[in-house]
Amino acid sequence: MPPALLEAFTAEMAAARAPGPVAQRWRAAERAHILSQPWPWPHARTHGVMLRLALRDRDVRETVGQLVRLAVAAPGSAAGKYPDGNTGRTRAGLTTPMPIPDDLAALLREAGVALRP
Template sequence: MTTLRQAFSAEMNAARDNWRQGRLDVAFAHLENAHVLGQRRLGWHFHVHLWMLRVGWAKRDRREILGQLWRLLLTPLGHLTGRLPIGNTGGANVNAFTPMPVRKELERVLRGEGMEGKSDKDLGD
């Protein structure tokens, strides 16, 4: 069974690997998964938004850059107030305050049931 830490690390490693290969959209999809998995831990949550900013910068996506700067400011406040929109994927394409449904594979990890058999193809590659 995959633990939350293992699943989060796997998503971040996949994001970095795809980043290095120039596959920025796939890297971002892994970061969205990492965001859902890690948003209840301040360090993980903040780290994901830094990486989302990095991808936005590489893509020269002004909306993503501004959205991630905003989210980096909001992240500590969200943790202090306990107002974290569960399931939110963290990108600038979604409202920062809107809860979203959690994908089944991620929900299994969050419930402690593991996350086996996921690949980049499942992320739209």
């Protein structure tokens, strides 16, 4: 990951792990997920954080969904097969592209990531 993108990713991951309102933690994890998708290890790490959040919430559906995503995240990133903008949550769908927030899209473009329409 290029430095500016890594800085943003690290900040979002820290916010996802920090004590605080669960909704804010999930939002940070989702943003970290969008930034991490092109890179196998960060992508898998993001799903690990999401799995911990799902377990903390005692959300069985989200937990199962995160286990599946954890298994396919790194290979999908390595192969370039991931849905741009997907938040990584079970309710988002495994292969559903989603709009990318403007600030994250700018960071990804600056890092040389080709965003698909």
